[in-house]
Amino acid sequence: MRRPTLHAVAARAGVSKSSVSRVINGEPTVAPEIRQIVMAAVTELGYVPNGAARNLVTQKTNTIAIIVSDPPAGLVSDDPMFAMVVRAASRALEAAGKQVSLVLAGSDESRLRVEQYLAAGHVDGAMLVSMDGSDPLPAVLARTGLPIVSHGRLATPGLMPYVDNDNIGGATTAVQHLLSQGRQRIATISGPLDMQAAQERLNAYRQSLQDTDRRSIVALGDFTRISGAEAMRQLLQDDPQLDAVFAANDLMAIGALRTLREAGRRVPDDVAVVGFDDIEAALYTAPPLTTVRSPMGEQAARTVRLLLDLLADGCAESVILPTEIVIRESA
Amino acid sequence: MRRPTLHAVAARAGVSKSSVSRVINGEPTVAPEIRQIVMAAVTELGYVPNGAARNLVTQKTNTIAIIVSDPPAGLVSDDPMFAMVVRAASRALEAAGKQVSLVLAGSDESRLRVEQYLAAGHVDGAMLVSMDGSDPLPAVLARTGLPIVSHGRLATPGLMPYVDNDNIGGATTAVQHLLSQGRQRIATISGPLDMQAAQERLNAYRQSLQDTDRRSIVALGDFTRISGAEAMRQLLQDDPQLDAVFAANDLMAIGALRTLREAGRRVPDDVAVVGFDDIEAALYTAPPLTTVRSPMGEQAARTVRLLLDLLADGCAESVILPTEIVIRESA
DNA sequence: TCAGTCGTGGGGAACGCTCCCCTTGCTTGG
DNA sequence: CCAAGCAAGGGGAGCGTTCCCCACGACTGA
Numbered sequence: 001m002r003r004p005t006l007h008a009v010a011a012r013a014g015v016s017k018s019s020v021s022r023v024i025n026g027e028p029t030v031a032p033e034i035r036q037i038v039m040a041a042v043t044e045l046g047y048v049p050n051g052a053a054r055n056l057v058t059q060k061t062n063t064i065a066i067i068v069s070d071p072p073a074g075l076v077s078d079d080p081m082f083a084m085v086v087r088a089a090s091r092a093l094e095a096a097g098k099q100v101s102l103v104l105a106g107s108d109e110s111r112l113r114v115e116q117y118l119a120a121g122h123v124d125g126a127m128l129v130s131m132d133g134s135d136p137l138p139a140v141l142a143r144t145g146l147p148i149v150s151h152g153r154l155a156t157p158g159l160m161p162y163v164d165n166d167n168i169g170g171a172t173t174a175v176q177h178l179l180s181q182g183r184q185r186i187a188t189i190s191g192p193l194d195m196q197a198a199q200e201r202l203n204a205y206r207q208s209l210q211d212t213d214r215r216s217i218v219a220l221g222d223f224t225r226i227s228g229a230e231a232m233r234q235l236l237q238d239d240p241q242l243d244a245v246f247a248a249n250d251l252m253a254i255g256a257l258r259t260l261r262e263a264g265r266r267v268p269d270d271v272a273v274v275g276f277d278d279i280e281a282a283l284y285t286a287p288p289l290t291t292v293r294s295p296m297g298e299q300a301a302r303t304v305r306l307l308l309d310l311l312a313d314g315c316a317e318s319v320i321l322p323t324e325i326v327i328r329e330s331a
Numbered sequence: 332m333r334r335p336t337l338h339a340v341a342a343r344a345g346v347s348k349s350s351v352s353r354v355i356n357g358e359p360t361v362a363p364e365i366r367q368i369v370m371a372a373v374t375e376l377g378y379v380p381n382g383a384a385r386n387l388v389t390q391k392t393n394t395i396a397i398i399v400s401d402p403p404a405g406l407v408s409d410d411p412m413f414a415m416v417v418r419a420a421s422r423a424l425e426a427a428g429k430q431v432s433l434v435l436a437g438s439d440e441s442r443l444r445v446e447q448y449l450a451a452g453h454v455d456g457a458m459l460v461s462m463d464g465s466d467p468l469p470a471v472l473a474r475t476g477l478p479i480v481s482h483g484r485l486a487t488p489g490l491m492p493y494v495d496n497d498n499i500g501g502a503t504t505a506v507q508h509l510l511s512q513g514r515q516r517i518a519t520i521s522g523p524l525d526m527q528a529a530q531e532r533l534n535a536y537r538q539s540l541q542d543t544d545r546r547s548i549v550a551l552g553d554f555t556r557i558s559g560a561e562a563m564r565q566l567l568q569d570d571p572q573l574d575a576v577f578a579a580n581d582l583m584a585i586g587a588l589r590t591l592r593e594a595g596r597r598v599p600d601d602v603a604v605v606g607f608d609d610i611e612a613a614l615y616t617a618p619p620l621t622t623v624r625s626p627m628g629e630q631a632a633r634t635v636r637l638l639l640d641l642l643a644d645g646c647a648e649s650v651i652l653p654t655e656i657v658i659r660e661s662a
Numbered sequence: 663t664c665a666g667t668c669g670t671g672g673g674g675a676a677c678g679c680t681c682c683c684c685t686t687g688c689t690t691g692g
Numbered sequence: 693c694c695a696a697g698c699a700a701g702g703g704g705a706g707c708g709t710t711c712c713c714c715a716c717g718a719c720t721g722a
Contacts, residue, residue: 003452005678016702021680029700048450052386053678057707061383066433070422078611080409087413090435091401099448102397102433104421117430119379121334225615254615261617280409284556284585286592286617336708347672352710360670384708388677 004045013041024049055121063099064307065126066090067114069135070104079251080279081296085129085151088300096308098124111137118144125307127151128160132194147310151303153196153318161310163303163319167197170292170323171204174246174274177290177325179212183244183272187217189231189256191248198223201248201276217242221252228255236263243271244331250275250282250291257285257330272331287329294323335376344372355380386452394430395638396457397421398445400466401435410554410582411610412627416460416482419631427639429455442468449475456638458482459491463525478641482634484527484649492641494634494650498528501623501654502535505577505605508621508656510543514575514603518548520562520587522579529554532579532607548573552583559586567594574602575662581606581613581622588616588661603662618660625654 006024010017015034022030023038041047055061066089068082090100101123105114118126118141125147131138133155141148142159150162178186188205191198206216219234221227228247232255235242247253253275257267265271267287275282278293299321310316337355341348346365353361354369372378386392397420399413421431432454436445449457449472456478462469464486472479473490481493509517519536522529537547550565552558559578563586566573578584584606588598596602598618606613609624630652641647 003450006680007678017679018681018702018704019700022701025680031700034701046450048447050387050678051451051453052383052392053707054680055383055707056381056387056678056709057680059707063432070418078411078414080411080414082418083409083411083414086417086433087401087435090433091437094435094437094441094444099453100433100435101394102417102421102431104418104425104431106422106425110425113425116379119334119377120382122382122430225611229615254612258615258617280556281585281612284560284589286589337710338708348709349672349674349711350670353671356710362670365671381708384677385710386677387679387708388710390677 003050004047006047006049009038009041009045009047012045013037059121060124061099061122062097063101063123064093064304065101065103065118065123066093066129067103067105067126067137067141068129069131069137070106070110080281081130081277084279084296085300088297089127089129089151089304092301092304096304105135105137111140115140115144118146125149125311127303127307128154130195132192133196133199134194147307149303149307149310149316151300153200155194155196161306161316161318163299163306163321164197165294165299165321166323167200168204170276170294170325171201171246171248172208173323173325174276174292175205175208177327178244178246178272178274178331179208181244181272181331184214185217185239185242186214186244186246187219187235187239187242189219189221189228189235189245189247189252191252192222193220195223198248205246221248221255223249223251225251225255225258228252229259230255232256232259233263236265244273245271246274246276248276250277250279250289253289253291253330254281254285257289261286268329268331274325274331278326282326282328285330290328290331291326292323293326295321334381335378337378337380340369340372340376340378343376344368390452391455392430392453393428394432394454395424395635396432396434396449396454397424397460398434398436398457398468398472399460400462400468401437401441411612412461412608415610415627416631419628420458420460420482420635423632423635427635436466436468442471446471446475449477456480456642458634458638459485461526463523464527464530465525478638480634480638480641480647482631486525486527492637492647492649494630494637494652495528496625496630496652497654498531499535501607501625501656502532502577502579503539504654504656505607505623506536506539508658509575509577509603509605509662510539512575512603512662515545516548516570516573517545517575517577518550518566518570518573520550520552520559520566520576520578520583522583523553524551526554529579536577552579552586554580554582556582556586556589559583560590561586563587563590564594567591567596575604576602577605577607579607581608581610581620584620584622584661585612585616588620592617599660599662605656605662609657613657613659616661621659621662622657623654624657626652 010020128150148160153164190202219231221231275289275291278291282289306316341351459481479491484495521533550562552562606620606622609622613620613622637647
């Protein structure tokens with residue numbers, strides 16, 4: 001019991017395959033009554049065009065790959081960024097009539113498979129998410145010639161257009177805010193330095209402090225809560241006098257908050273904390289987190305738009321989205 | 332400048348298309364030296380088999396759809412469940428050599444598209460995630476005849492195999508724990524009742540209280556933090572004397588915690604709080620959240636396994652995974 | 663030595679669709 | 693009234709694979 005084919009519909013309707021094809025694809029050059037007959041046959045037989053056959057002949061798939069760099073199992077398991085970006089991108093793609101192929105690029109062998117996958121013509125284009133700077137994947141994929149964009153700026157410039165948020169501006173604002181409160185010893189918890197966003201946020205922090213002749217106090221995290229908690233412990237040990245912390249993302253800020261609580265420091269009285277991203281959880285910490293809002297959903301949607309433009313016009317301009325500080329109670 | 336085809340490789344290697352095909356697909360009946368020659372031609376030309384052509388002739392795609400019921404934009408934007416499940420499922424699928432097609436089933440028209448999509452033969456099977464009971468999609472899709480499984484039990488039984496966690500057992504344990512602490516007035520924040528998991532957790536709560544002749548105090552949420560916060564407010568108003576709350580998931584528990592804090596109630600001294608799921612954030616609340624661990628990652632992996640079995644054997648047995656209570660400081 | 667096998671490789675149909683090109687029949691203008 | 697043009701449907705090639713079937717040579721056993 002196989003699915004009906006175009007041929008079957010044509011036979012049922014008493015017209016040629018060509019006519020059925022024309023009706024299916026909504027071409028105007030077909031008489032209303034024929035359209036009527038064909039539509040009837042289509043619904044009667046429950047006909048749905050075969051995707052593979054279509055893809056084969058048209059040389060396009062109407063499918064876009066979302067390629068997410070996947071950390072080893074267990075690391076960032078419930079990352080809100082993943083949920084927001086993938087969800088927002090999928091919505092935008094779906095709204096544009098595109099199907100979504102989700103690809104996790106984890107181990108080296110899976111990276112090879114990604115390349116093969118794109119080369120096999122399974123997708124019309126791709127969108128890269130959260131690639132780290134040491135990852136050779138973007139360069140490799142760029143070489144396939146497929147339209148590809150990046151969600152977030154890549155370490156290697158010029159490889160492909162991207163949409164990013166203003167990490168430097170955001171981090172600068174965050175530190176300025178801390179300074180304006182009269183904080184003297186401002187530490188930071190950085191993200192993984194092979195990620196561009198982490199780099200930029202750290203650099204902006206350093207620059208801002210340098211401008212006021214303060215010294216940097218840096219601990220390294222990897223954008224996870226636990227790493228934030230550990231980094232905070234380190235920071236407290238390095239400089240027990242510190243009175244402010246700028247965490248490079250909210251997850252790490254949340255981790256830092258826990259360490260601070262365990263250490264008996266009051267926030268913001270003893271130590272002020274500022275995060276970055278403004279994920280929903282930032283509204284629910286104790287105290288609610290002051291943070292820099294990065295428009296994740298919009299960034300994802302814009303990245304999709306960029307790709308769609310690239311697909312249509314063959315060229316597209318990178319975008320940097322503004323950030324803004326959201327002041328709550330932690331600083 | 333088109334990609335090389337099988338034909339081109341055959342010409343380059345001086346053999347027939349058939350031989351190249353055999354080499355590509357690793358068939359044993361090919362002489363080592365011919366294999367050698369073909370492989371050389373393949374790498375030389377950078378040949379990658381065309382996916383659409385393959386799909387067309389083999390009538391399979393090696394692709395699995397993950398169909399996620401998508402709430403209206405802005406609702407559950409950074410749901411950790413989404414991230415965990417999609418990620419774990421993708422990993423498992425990728426490990427099995429399957430490609431992943433992510434489908435968000437939101438509006439009614441997009442639901443129609445989902446059906447068409449499956450019918451078009453784009454995927455070999457599908458996995459449903461977080462469908463609510465009122466959703467007609469599972470029934471519609473089951474009728475396509477494609478192998479489909481569900482992550483989480485459906486309201487309509489018998490439609491397809493599923494993997495779920497032991498909601499009833501988990502919720503019962505949670506309430507027992509509260510009772511064993513001598514809590515007298517135990518309220519609950521329920522999830523949306525058109526979701527099976529919410530139903531089961533609520534029923535188990537009710538049953539447990541009934542067994543000890545206590546009355547239920549119920550507020551309705553929708554599994555989001557904000558709804559948890561609001562429900563808690565409602566609860567406090569309904570029964571200012573309450574001394575315990577069982578939230579049907581951690582997100583709502585987190586929301587409840589905030590309301591409690593704002594209301595000046597101490598946790599767990601004045602009010603004990605138990606959540607459900609044990610998401611990572613539960614470790615970082617103030618105080619850390621006592622909760623029922625549901626093995627989300629494993630559940631997703633098992634759901635994939637179920638689908639793979641269904642694909643291979645044509646039949647598969649539903650599974651219910653055990654839960655366990657994780658006692659921290661909130662109760 | 664010769665029929666029968668077996669191990670390999672080649673040829674070509676088929677998968678289900680799109681799209682180009684041609685035919686057909688009608689309209690229109692000189 | 694006829695040539696020209698045009699709208700609309702039909703025929704069929706071709707997209708790039710897989711896989712069935714057949715040919716061919718070598719090897720075996722009687």
